[in-house]
Amino acid sequence: MGADHNRPAPSAPPGVRRILVATVVPLVVVTVVAALLLWPRDSPGVDQGTDPPRYHGTVTRVVTEACPPTPETPEGGSAAGPCGTVTVKVADGPDTGREVQTPVPSGPGAPTVAVGDEIILVELTDPADPTASSYNIAEHQRGKPLVWLVLLFAAAIVAFGRWRGLAALAGLAASFAILLAFVLPGISAGGSPLLIAIVGAALIMFVVLYLTHGVTAQTSVAVLGTLGSLVLTGVLGTLATAATHLTGYGSEDATTLSMFQADVDLHGLLLAGIIIGSLGVLDDVTVTQAATVTELAHANPGLSRLQLYRAATRVGRAHIASTVNTIVLAYAGASLPLLLLLTADSRSVTQILTSEFLAQEIVRSAVATLGLIAAVPLTTALAALVTTAGRATARTGGGGDGGGAGDEPSPTPEGSRPVPDRAEALRALTAPRAGNTSSATSTGWPDPDRSTDATW
Numbered sequence: 001m002g003a004d005h006n007r008p009a010p011s012a013p014p015g016v017r018r019i020l021v022a023t024v025v026p027l028v029v030v031t032v033v034a035a036l037l038l039w040p041r042d043s044p045g046v047d048q049g050t051d052p053p054r055y056h057g058t059v060t061r062v063v064t065e066a067c068p069p070t071p072e073t074p075e076g077g078s079a080a081g082p083c084g085t086v087t088v089k090v091a092d093g094p095d096t097g098r099e100v101q102t103p104v105p106s107g108p109g110a111p112t113v114a115v116g117d118e119i120i121l122v123e124l125t126d127p128a129d130p131t132a133s134s135y136n137i138a139e140h141q142r143g144k145p146l147v148w149l150v151l152l153f154a155a156a157i158v159a160f161g162r163w164r165g166l167a168a169l170a171g172l173a174a175s176f177a178i179l180l181a182f183v184l185p186g187i188s189a190g191g192s193p194l195l196i197a198i199v200g201a202a203l204i205m206f207v208v209l210y211l212t213h214g215v216t217a218q219t220s221v222a223v224l225g226t227l228g229s230l231v232l233t234g235v236l237g238t239l240a241t242a243a244t245h246l247t248g249y250g251s252e253d254a255t256t257l258s259m260f261q262a263d264v265d266l267h268g269l270l271l272a273g274i275i276i277g278s279l280g281v282l283d284d285v286t287v288t289q290a291a292t293v294t295e296l297a298h299a300n301p302g303l304s305r306l307q308l309y310r311a312a313t314r315v316g317r318a319h320i321a322s323t324v325n326t327i328v329l330a331y332a333g334a335s336l337p338l339l340l341l342l343t344a345d346s347r348s349v350t351q352i353l354t355s356e357f358l359a360q361e362i363v364r365s366a367v368a369t370l371g372l373i374a375a376v377p378l379t380t381a382l383a384a385l386v387t388t389a390g391r392a393t394a395r396t397g398g399g400g401d402g403g404g405a406g407d408e409p410s411p412t413p414e415g416s417r418p419v420p421d422r423a424e425a426l427r428a429l430t431a432p433r434a435g436n437t438s439s440a441t442s443t444g445w446p447d448p449d450r451s452t453d454a455t456w
Helices: 014-038 143-188 193-213 217-243 252-260 266-299 305-334 336-343 349-353 356-395 403-407 422-430
Strands: 054-065 083-090 099-103 118-125 133-140
Touching: 014 143, 014 193, 014 217, 014 356, 083 118, 083 133, 099 133, 143 193, 143 266, 193 217, 193 266, 217 266, 217 356, 252 266, 266 305, 266 356, 305 336, 305 356, 336 356, 349 356
Parallel strands: none
Antiparallel strands: 054 083, 054 118, 083 099, 118 133
């Protein structure tokens, strides 16, 4: 997320910091108050009474055999395999330590088991005889591989990013905590998905950006750019879904959710997904733009506000060009099975593209991209204003009282390039060189063989 630099950004002058504090702090307070007012207090409980008990076990033996013929198969053929029995040693539950027999899993998506596999058993009770029960293999245990993968993920981030990587992990944990404790329970309790998503995204943004990148003027600029882009994304999403008459029932998951929780607003849930999905890319763009302006100003303090804006915007264009493709491919990859089903559809291409499912994906991608595009000029302009305001204050020496104090060169921060005198630079550029009164060829272009080394 964003760019990292070993050299910290120059601190903003007191006046700029006061303006940023007066802007950001009220936004933080409003976000926290809104979160407290929207915090779910009566979340619906999850009814687990009908779920069969699940226990862990280890496969000790697998015996496969030919499937017996069944009346349902044509010409008395055998049923689709595999068939046989699996012996499993139960690790927990009432039969801990015992070995039980289960049928070999079969059917679409059934797990393939071997000796030594750690699996999950489900205990099924016979409706005719509640005292009789049997075990079936549900799936593999994936806890240990996932733990090792997460540890590798965290170690790589900390090894590369060091303290900044550790802060990024803390920000990631905070994001999941806000999603699991506020956003999802609030929507499940029947709250407005769009409002909850905006407040939750703002909470995530404040916590993650300041925790990862520090409480600086540069981070505050990124925060303001991200928040403005999020609001614009929400407005555009509302207008686009209303214009295309999207209901939110475009996927099988949404339809299934409506059966279990009828009070969830699926149209608002669609908008909430657009907001949450855009946040991860938005903060990357805004942090990068704010850092780009800061680095350009440090590398060349003579750049004006407009020059800083134009140079950083060119970087933003390249970033957006690659990010747009990333957004579209991410949505396509997540929906690849359904896209394959649509390609086998007998309807025309126009009907497929305007169907509820594809239409909502097009709206999702287009709205997120428009929000990203707006984030570049917004954040770049704010960063240029803050950076040049700090530079102007530093040049005046903190507002001296005239006379010789204003003519003295202001001290430059350690490690930064001194600010050149504009008049001296113009004289050096226009003065003729010794031994070469003309630096241009007969065509008017500079002589390509002349030396570019100048004595300053």
